[in-house]
Amino acid sequence: MAVAALRCLIAAGLAAAIIVCAGASPAQAYVIDGVRWPGTTITYYPTAYRTAVDRAARNWDHANVGVRFRRASSASAADVIVKLGAQQCGGFSIVGWPRWWSQSWVKLSSGCDRDLVTLVATHEFGHTLGLGHEIQRCARMNPVVDYSGTPEFCEYHPISYWLAHPLKGDDIRGARTLYSSPVRVRAASRPRAIG
Numbered sequence: 001m002a003v004a005a006l007r008c009l010i011a012a013g014l015a016a017a018i019i020v021c022a023g024a025s026p027a028q029a030y031v032i033d034g035v036r037w038p039g040t041t042i043t044y045y046p047t048a049y050r051t052a053v054d055r056a057a058r059n060w061d062h063a064n065v066g067v068r069f070r071r072a073s074s075a076s077a078a079d080v081i082v083k084l085g086a087q088q089c090g091g092f093s094i095v096g097w098p099r100w101w102s103q104s105w106v107k108l109s110s111g112c113d114r115d116l117v118t119l120v121a122t123h124e125f126g127h128t129l130g131l132g133h134e135i136q137r138c139a140r141m142n143p144v145v146d147y148s149g150t151p152e153f154c155e156y157h158p159i160s161y162w163l164a165h166p167l168k169g170d171d172i173r174g175a176r177t178l179y180s181s182p183v184r185v186r187a188a189s190r191p192r193a194i195g
């Protein structure tokens with residue numbers, strides 16, 4: 001693995017933030033960290049990086065995980081608004097179905113390479129689906145990637161490879177497991193944001 005510029009994304013609860021930059025045994029699989037959306041379609045509206053965000057949505061649609069992303073006709077009509085607001089070419093998003101919140105969001109950074117943003121948005125849409133961070137094996141949901149888009153624990157490839165192969169089996173298994181399960185809402189739980 002050639003990682004010249006590791007980037008540790010920030011995972012944050014609504015109050016305190018911690019840096020996630022870890023690695024251990026490859027035994028653990030995907031992490032389900034949020035509530036699945038109740039329907040079979042999640043609508044989104046990109047206010048920035050439209051082409052990259054559309055491509056990120058298609059990455060998940062092509063994986064056939066049991067729910068599909070569709071672009072809404074306006075920001076107000078969308079389940080998820082995608083906007084600027086993250087830092088250091090990372091992303092930030094609400095994990096899973098936000099329930100009583102009227103709208104979910106994904107935040108991206110301004111001024112970043114659009115190919116890298118495509119992969120960051122793919123990761124963030126994984127959070128939108130309800131996936132958490134996979135910090136122990138090669139997966140798009142691993143929060144540590146380099147500027148080629150290669151996640152930690154993955155064999156190095158140039159970004160052109162990752163644009164053609166954005167999701168790993170671990171990501172897809174996680175999302176399929178989540179969307180083949182019943183919706184479970186814990187009354188006391190609150191939606192939270194993660195990088």
Ligand SMILES: [Zn+2]
Nearest residue numbers: 133143194195
């Ligand atoms: Zn993340």
